[in-house]
Amino acid sequence: MKDYVVYQPSTFPEFRVAELESLASLYNIPLDLSHHDNQSPFLVIPLENDDQARQLISRAVMSYGIYELWGIGKTYEELHADVKARSADKFAKYKESSFKFDFKSYHGKQSNRSKIKIIESFGYLEFDGKIDLQNPEETFIVMEEYPYNDKGKSETITNLLFAREIALSQRASGVVEKYDLKKRKYIGTTSFEAELSLVSCNLAQVAPGKIVYDPFAGTGSFLVTAANFGGIPIGSDIDIRMVTGKSKDCNIQSNFEQYGTAGNFVDVLTMDFTHNALRSDLQIDTILCDPPYGVREGLRVLGAKNEDKAAGREKHVYNGETAYLRREFIPPKKPYQLSSLLEDLLQFASERLPIGGRLAFWMPTANDNFEETIIPQHKSLELLHCLEQSFNQWSRRLVVYVKRDESYQGVTSNGLKEKNIKDFRERYFKKFAD
Ligand SMILES: C[S@@+](CC[C@H](N)C(=O)[O-])C[C@H]1O[C@@H](n2cnc3c(N)ncnc32)[C@H](O)[C@@H]1O
Missing domain, CATH: 3.30.2130.30 (VC0802-like)
Structure with a gap:
């Protein structure tokens, strides 16, 4: 040595x-x-x-x-x-x-x-x-x-x-400047900064030829940085405007073209993560994302706030066709809790990742009530890192898990739900006053 x-x-x-x-x-x-x-x-x-x-x-x-x-x-x-x-x-x-x-x-x-x-x-x-x-x-x-x-x-x-x-390193060769949002063609209010987006890929162990899935792809920040390390990115987002982008030449695809990695990019689809349509036998090697926490974008899932009213709408007919079966139909959405979404994400990762595959996501937390125990856990995912980027009254944490085999004795818990911690959005807009 x-x-x-x-x-x-x-x-x-x-x-x-x-x-x-x-x-x-x-x-x-x-x-x-x-x-x-x-x-x-x-x-x-x-x-x-x-x-x-x-x-x-x-x-x-x-x-x-x-x-x-x-x-x-x-x-x-x-x-x-x-x-x-x-x-x-x-x-x-x-x-x-x-x-x-x-x-x-x-x-x-x-x-x-x-x-x-x-x-x-x-x-x-x-x-x-x-x-x-x-x-x-x-x-x-x-x-x-x-x-x-x-x-x-x-x-x-x-x-x-x-x-x-x-x-x-790649840093010394200018990778952070290369992916700087100021130079990127297609960005939006939810785009994730270059440096920590690239670091997230390293912590998620994005690897050449391996499929990386971002279920909340937005403008595709993690998708392009994953391709930088040779990953094969697939994304989804519930908001079709994110997926189609601003124009034919200003969208997620054009970002890949800008970086010379279009050959790696599979696609992005409009989809509610909680009604996931990816084939169950599609091998996903890594899951990396920045789930919606409701401040700049809504946390919504398919469904209706008022089920009875929505049931009536199923009978609507438009131009002789059942309305909800038409291609243009925009399904109703209802609000959802971050704690439930994270639980769904861990469950999905436990079912879809191979042994040794990593799940990494950014989770917002109010600084005054943060305890390790609010980080959600799943019995087959070992928590490896919980790394903080601090702002004034809140932080976001990069949480990284690895999928373990059956011999791993983890516990499943959802501290946000158990401690009845109010949704982040609500606390953010009340300026963390209570
Ligand atoms: C924090 S943003 C992610 C931003 C992304 N990292 C980027 O580079 O722009 C969260 C995204 O999740 C999407 N979203 C919200 N609810 C969703 C759901 N149920 N299924 C899939 N995507 C959803 C939002 O439309 C939003 O684009």
Whole structure:
């Protein structure tokens, strides 16, 4: 085993770790996260070799890259001593390679003049290769951590690492910018931001050639990001306007064309999830969604508020045809509770996912009454993650489950229903006052 450093963005620390765990489990890589520190963007992990490091990081969204660790210290003196003690056997291997040095500094930075001095202090490496800033064979990184608010006074550095670049991630190649909603052709008020949509795909373990179903597809944010990782997306939505889009050239299909992944896209259908019409033998590998919670879009299912009135309508005839059998017929809908919808979603996942398949969805919660116990559970789905993105008075949580085999002894529960927690929509519009 060798030590590697993963360099991560400072946002969403919980998501960073969970994403690494998920990718490690996807590729069967044992992962030791004992050095993880929420406050630091540099995470040291032991791995077998560079190939394993490349595999772990290539599709990461919450990491920039992975580097072979050459030394650590709290001061430059300590760092140089550690590089010589730990990595002297590596110096000769890179003696003739073209190379460059780079800096990753957190909460501070060096002036260009002091960077040059620091680079010169690594003279004992005795690299004779050409310095190539554009396309070097090797990149060596000096990683510096300063205490928050010290504005990079070099005497206050708290942690230093020196490492050789092994691989950069999809994030470093600009995947978050590529899927930025501002650049997307077809979006709506419910479209989900690019970064966490991509991360959700990694946590759901969307994989090449595997079918990903979003039952509440809306404008298809999860469908396009799933295709980015090679998934084969299928969506459904109760609202036909979402499915048809704004025009012939501005719809979910045109978004796939924009990203060059139209070949992956199966289709979206207008359908109430709770009256699901997907064939029961259709293999769904992953379910990933953002269920309606009623703030920007209604949570509705097929049915009528007043059953007696609706029964009379069944007899309506239009132009000699039974009205409800006509193609243009728009069926009545009735409001539904989020707690019931989530229960239906877990049940559906337990029936349709293969063993090891994942269900991931975003669930809104009011911050003042959140307890883990309101996260719904199903006896055959193990809860892996419940990760929070916090807003002011409310949060949304990415909840991730894996389908287990019969030997798994889970429990089925619906905390929202049991604790009689009011529907999120109602609390949202009453500004969480009670
Ligand atoms: C939060 S939005 C999802 C937005 C989506 N992630 C996007 O990228 O636009 C929830 C969606 O669920 C749809 N919906 C509401 N009730 C539904 C039901 N019973 N079955 C299927 N879709 C439903 C709404 O029309 C809405 O588009």
